[in-house]
Amino acid sequence: MQVVQVENITKSFGNVRAVNGVSFTVESGEILGLIGPNGAGKTTTIRMLLDIFKPDSGSVAVLGGPMDESKKNRVGYLPEERGLYQDISLEKCLVYLASIKGMPAALIEERLTDYLQRFDLTEYRKRKVKDLSKGMQQKAQIITTFIHQPQLVIVDEPFSALDPLNTQMVKDLLREERARGTAIIMSTHQMNQAEELCDRILLVDKGRIMLSGPIDQIRRQFARPEILIKSSAPLPANIPGIQRIEIENHHQRAFLEAGASPQAVLNEIIQRGVLLDLFEVAQPTLDEIFIQVVTGGGTQA
Numbered sequence: 272m273q274v275v276q277v278e279n280i281t282k283s284f285g286n287v288r289a290v291n292g293v294s295f296t297v298e299s300g301e302i303l304g305l306i307g308p309n310g311a312g313k314t315t316t317i318r319m320l321l322d323i324f325k326p327d328s329g330s331v332a333v334l335g336g337p338m339d340e341s342k343k344n345r346v347g348y349l350p351e352e353r354g355l356y357q358d359i360s361l362e363k364c365l366v367y368l369a370s371i372k373g374m375p376a377a378l379i380e381e382r383l384t385d386y387l388q389r390f391d392l393t394e395y396r397k398r399k400v401k402d403l404s405k406g407m408q409q410k411a412q413i414i415t416t417f418i419h420q421p422q423l424v425i426v427d428e429p430f431s432a433l434d435p436l437n438t439q440m441v442k443d444l445l446r447e448e449r450a451r452g453t454a455i456i457m458s459t460h461q462m463n464q465a466e467e468l469c470d471r472i473l474l475v476d477k478g479r480i481m482l483s484g485p486i487d488q489i490r491r492q493f494a495r496p497e498i499l500i501k502s503s504a505p506l507p508a509n510i511p512g513i514q515r516i517e518i519e520n521h522h523q524r525a526f527l528e529a530g531a532s533p534q535a536v537l538n539e540i541i542q543r544g545v546l547l548d549l550f551e552v553a554q555p556t557l558d559e560i561f562i563q564v565v566t567g568g569g570t571q572a
């Protein structure tokens with residue numbers, strides 16, 4: 272089911288075109304990664320989805336139509352600027368934020384107890400929010416984002432301030448929510464997290480979509496004519512198709528001649544009796560693709 276449909280939206284602030292003709296959809300049960308450099312237009316796009324800003328042109332449909340007050344209770348948002356009440360207890364703060372999402376008191380109590388347990392916050396329940404560490408406050412905001420079991424969740428940098436163990440807990444939660452059918456949009460600068468979690472990504476720069484699609488497909492699209500090889504002995508010289516070989520830390524990197532087929536190179540290596548531990552067409556990381564695209568070496572989607 273399509274949970275978000277965005278068609279050709281634009282938004283300017285004065286003469287800055289923050290978002291310029293952006294279209295995309297998000298399905299239930301998927302995580303869409305919204306990535307892009309600082310000032311690319313990610314937050315402005317999210318604010319239009321949430322009806323905080325109206326687009327200058329184009330349309331946004333959430334859960335089947337325009338956003339309205341009742342739909343806001345079916346959406347969870349973890350904003351970039353964190354917003355917990357600092358002078359009250361963690362419990363009071365989370366109960367209040369859940370109640371304004373329309374949850375009955377008994378259900379809040381039941382889910383809150385589970386979440387506090389899950390995120391190791393039970394013993395901090397009565398502490399004032401301002402006395403909690405940054406990571407604990409981050410986990411509290413994550414609870415607020417998910418406690419009402421929204422159908423659409425938008426999370427902006429969900430792992431900021433979290434140590435590896437807590438990062439893992441939040442990743443597990445995101446995966447569980449996806450499996451439950453929640454549509455999730457995750458805005459992040461952490462490419463490794465996007466690579467690990469997202470089903471598709473949308474890379475925006477200067478208000479436009481530069482790249483979109485499943486991560487595997489994008490990495491294949493940017494694949495270089497290079498092969499990583501681990502073999503029991505060094506590769507023999509003069510393998511047709513290989514231009515040169517460099518020895519790196521854990522493998523050999525073979526640079527192919529223009530038009531050479533990795534499959535033909537593999538066949539030749541096997542025919543020469545070399546035992547292989549690894550043979551892999553080198554694909555760039557999302558970090559490398561990001562840099563290539565935003566420095567002008569990529570194509571627009």
Ligand SMILES: Nc1ncnc2c1ncn2[C@@H]1O[C@H](COP(=O)(O)OP(=O)(O)OP(=O)(O)O)[C@@H](O)[C@H]1O
Nearest residue numbers: 284287288289307308309310311312313314315316
């Ligand atoms: N309320 C506003 N008033 C004026 N200009 C704004 C406003 N909000 C955003 N902009 C401008 O719009 C552009 C896009 O900003 P936006 O915050 O959407 O980027 P972003 O991709 O979320 O960046 P970051 O990764 O740094 O959070 C920037 O040039 C920014 O200065």
